[in-house]
Amino acid sequence: xxxxxxxxxxxxxxxxxxxxxxxxxxxxxxxxxxxxxxxxxxxxxxxxxxxxxxxxxxxxxxxxxxxxxxxxxxxxxxxxxxxxxxxxxxxxxxxxxxxxxxxxxxxxxxxxxxxxxxxxxxxxxxxxxxxxxxxxxxxxxxxxxxxxxxxxxxxxxxxxxxxxxxxxxxxxxxxxxxxxxxxxxxxxxxxxxxxxxxxxxxxxxxx
Amino acid sequence: xxxxxxxxxxxxxxxxxxxxxxxxxxxxxxxxxxxxxxxxxxxxxxxxxxxxxxxxxxxxxxxxxxxxxxxxxxxxxxxxxxxxxxxxxxxxxxxxxxxxxxxxxxxxxxxxxxxxxxxxxxxxxxxxxxxxxxxxxxxxxxxxxxxxxxxxxxxxxxxxxxxxxxxxxxxxxxxxxxxxxxxxxxxxxxxxxxxxxxxxxxxxxxxxxxxxxxxxxxxxxxxxxxxxxxxxxxxxxxxxxxxxxxxxxxxxxxxxxxxxxxxxxxxxxxxxxxxxxxxxxxxxxxxxxxxxxxxxxxx
Numbered sequence: 001x002x003x004x005x006x007x008x009x010x011x012x013x014x015x016x017x018x019x020x021x022x023x024x025x026x027x028x029x030x031x032x033x034x035x036x037x038x039x040x041x042x043x044x045x046x047x048x049x050x051x052x053x054x055x056x057x058x059x060x061x062x063x064x065x066x067x068x069x070x071x072x073x074x075x076x077x078x079x080x081x082x083x084x085x086x087x088x089x090x091x092x093x094x095x096x097x098x099x100x101x102x103x104x105x106x107x108x109x110x111x112x113x114x115x116x117x118x119x120x121x122x123x124x125x126x127x128x129x130x131x132x133x134x135x136x137x138x139x140x141x142x143x144x145x146x147x148x149x150x151x152x153x154x155x156x157x158x159x160x161x162x163x164x165x166x167x168x169x170x171x172x173x174x175x176x177x178x179x180x181x182x183x184x185x186x187x188x189x190x191x192x193x194x195x196x197x198x199x200x201x202x203x204x205x206x207x
Numbered sequence: 208x209x210x211x212x213x214x215x216x217x218x219x220x221x222x223x224x225x226x227x228x229x230x231x232x233x234x235x236x237x238x239x240x241x242x243x244x245x246x247x248x249x250x251x252x253x254x255x256x257x258x259x260x261x262x263x264x265x266x267x268x269x270x271x272x273x274x275x276x277x278x279x280x281x282x283x284x285x286x287x288x289x290x291x292x293x294x295x296x297x298x299x300x301x302x303x304x305x306x307x308x309x310x311x312x313x314x315x316x317x318x319x320x321x322x323x324x325x326x327x328x329x330x331x332x333x334x335x336x337x338x339x340x341x342x343x344x345x346x347x348x349x350x351x352x353x354x355x356x357x358x359x360x361x362x363x364x365x366x367x368x369x370x371x372x373x374x375x376x377x378x379x380x381x382x383x384x385x386x387x388x389x390x391x392x393x394x395x396x397x398x399x400x401x402x403x404x405x406x407x408x409x410x411x412x413x414x415x416x417x418x419x420x421x422x423x424x425x426x427x428x429x430x431x432x433x434x435x436x437x438x439x440x441x442x443x444x445x446x447x448x449x450x451x452x453x454x455x456x457x458x459x460x461x462x463x464x465x466x467x468x469x470x471x472x473x474x475x476x477x478x479x480x481x482x483x484x485x486x487x488x489x490x491x492x493x494x495x496x497x498x499x500x501x502x503x504x505x506x
Contacts, residue, residue, distance in 0.1 A: 187323030
């Protein structure tokens with residue numbers, strides 16, 4: 001249990017709905033759910049969710065804090081927005097799932113090693129470095145996330161695709177030395193730092 | 208002077224030697240023929256994509272998108288921002304909606320932008336390239352420059368997710384949008400009107416993190432196109448294009464299948480139909496070559 005998580009538990013006691021409303025992106029919309037289940041039936045990865053969005057909304061109201069935040073369900077979201085456009089109550093379901101995943105991740109209680117959690121972290125850290133995504137280092141960092149051995153195996157399996165991309169002019173081996181970048185990197189980083197500072201203060205991440 | 212002018216947001220994947228470099232090549236060719244002038248937003252940054260949520264959170268994501276808006280307002284005043292990438296368009300439009308509707312987030316975002324001496328005024332509009340084509344030019348204008356109609360070519364219009372949901376294009380239905388089929392039709396090709404996987408998800412960023420689950424999606428998308436005898440798949444989204452094209456060989460390797468359906472951008476169809484060379488249509492950027500289109504381009 002992380003300190004941030006202990007503090008959150010102490011602050012909200014058993015009122016998980018209030019915690020979600022105050023701290024999770026678009027969380028104030030959770031109570032609008034009327035349990036119709038259209039979201040659960042609309043998700044392309046539906047069978048892989050241990051708890052469907054419909055169930056998660058009810059679990060939040062029932063105070064099942066640990067079961068929700070430690071589950072890998074929200075990490076199944078592909079951001080296809082099918083649930084959003086079909087929801088008869090117009091809940092921003094995609095954003096709430098993202099928000100729950102982000103909240104669990106920041107509290108340090110999201111499932112360890114969950115592949116989408118790991119990739120999402122790699123992706124963000126890649127893009128903020130230069131302000132633009134470096135597709136080569138992103139791919140390599142992802143392949144080698146579980147160490148050299150598994151990384152080499154994946155790289156071998158994918159080498160034909162990689163070479164094809166290079167030959168098609170869609171992947172640049174030279175990006176290993178830097179690659180594309182915004183010019184005003186200091187300004188970009190200053191904006192990010194300030195935004196993070198404000199968000200951390202609002203959501204209780206800055207202890 | 209060009210007929211239409213926009214502040215262009217190409218996005219990371221469209222940069223030189225990036226995964227959608229051929230998209231940009233064909234967009235430039237297409238815009239040239241349609242007399243559309245795109246001026247890149249100076250020093251634009253990444254939109255954060257959908258997958259940025261987990262580590263990035265809410266305000267940092269809004270702030271980096273607003274940085275692009277501020278730069279566009281400052282350097283290209285009065286011009287709509289046009290994105291070619293589905294995720295860039297979505298990320299930017301989501302940001303604009305949330306900031307325009309929530310004064311607290313607008314205030315906090317501008318507090319963050321001030322750290323770089325920038326300010327977002329809330330003036331700029333966010334458009335996708337296909338919206339520009341349909342709403343600002345219209346299907347007749349898209350048809351006008353056609354010199355090499357894509358005759359006899361059966362094409363599956365794969366719209367995918369993020370140029371469709373949640374905002375939609377030109378008020379069309381989310382379940383069966385018609386705009387890609389109409390593009391194919393005005394270019395002289397034959398759209399697969401009953402393409403079941405038209406708005407299915409390719410797995411998005413989970414193609415990286417959950418390859419098995421995503422490849423199941425991709426296999427359905429390709430198989431459904433083949434069921435209707437489509438010769439190629441066309442899409443408006445760089446991630447759909449890459450996922451559906453690139454992973455066919457992985458699916459083949461694992462399952463002993465022999466999928467090799469070319470996946471191209473709408474802008475490549477237009478470039479070819481408008482008479483440009485295969486190179487100017489970015490066809491040399493395909494992993495699965497599209498001989499049918501190359502033949503028309505070389506005619």
